[in-house]
Amino acid sequence: xIKLNCVLLSSLIMAMxxxxxxxxxxxxxxVSGTVKLGGKPVDGALVTFQPxxxxxxxxxxxxxxxxxxLSTFGPGDGAMPGSxxxxxxxxxAPLTTSKPTTPPPGTIASGDLSPDYAxxxxxxxxxxxxxxxxKNLLPAKYASDATxxxxxxxxxxxxxxxDFDL
Numbered sequence: 556x557i558k559l560n561c562v563l564l565s566s567l568i569m570a571m572x573x574x575x576x577x578x579x580x581x582x583x584x585x586v587s588g589t590v591k592l593g594g595k596p597v598d599g600a601l602v603t604f605q606p607x608x609x610x611x612x613x614x615x616x617x618x619x620x621x622x623x624x625l626s627t628f629g630p631g632d633g634a635m636p637g638s639x640x641x642x643x644x645x646x647x648a649p650l651t652t653s654k655p656t657t658p659p660p661g662t663i664a665s666g667d668l669s670p671d672y673a674x675x676x677x678x679x680x681x682x683x684x685x686x687x688x689x690k691n692l693l694p695a696k697y698a699s700d701a702t703x704x705x706x707x708x709x710x711x712x713x714x715x716x717x718d719f720d721l
Contacts, residue, residue, distance in 0.1 A: 583633040586613065586625040586709055588717035590643055592693065596621025597645060597721070600693065604639035604707060605700045611635060634709045640700035641707050643719060646689035697721055 586604070590597045602623045604613040613634035615623035624631045696702045707717045 580628045581611075581635050582711075583613075583627050583635055584709055584712060584715060585631070585633040586615075586707075586715045586717065588623055588719065589621040590617050590623065591621050591718075591720045594720065597643075597693070600643050600645040602719075603642045603644075604634055604709070605642065606635075607638040607640060607706075610637050613639075633715070636709050636711050639707045639709065640703065641705035641717075641719070642700050642703050643693060643697045643705070643721065645692045647692055693721060 588602075590600050590602060596619065597617055598619045598621065600617040600621075600623075602615045602617065602625070604625060606612065611627050611634075613625040613627040615625040617623045625634050626632055627634050691698055697705065705719060707715075709715050
């Protein structure tokens with residue numbers, strides 16, 4: 556009897572967790588597309604849909620074929636219906652020192668560093684090859700929704716596809 560009650564209770568909990576499919580978030584629709592520069596796919600670009608009015612932004616990144624899928628509340632869920640200004644950036648991370656600045660092996664976190672560990676001071680023994688803000692590798696105009704000129708309208712459909720050739 557106890558086993559049967561546990562099974563029923565487990566089933567009831569699972570049904571409550573699954574619910575009726577209402578996540579509590581506004582409805583989104585799948586959005587995908589491609590980004591190309593001069594006809595060639597752009598890998599590693601960040602595509603951002605900024606709502607023209609009220610709403611939530613949606614973002615996605617391109618793969619080696621220039622393909623992206625947008626996410627708003629969860630991975631690949633798409634975007635809410637509406638009009639969007641689109642920005643596209645691809646950045647190269649700033650170069651940093653070649654001298655390791657991580658704690659020695661055996662330590663777990665910075666708060667758990669051994670008493671004899673001292674972080675490097677200055678640049679002694681290191682080679683600095685750059686720094687500062689990440690550099691945008693795409694034309695600068697596409698980095699701002701005020702200058703990109705890219706717009707998209709997401710509609711209530713199974714899939715919305717947008718191709719951008721920069």
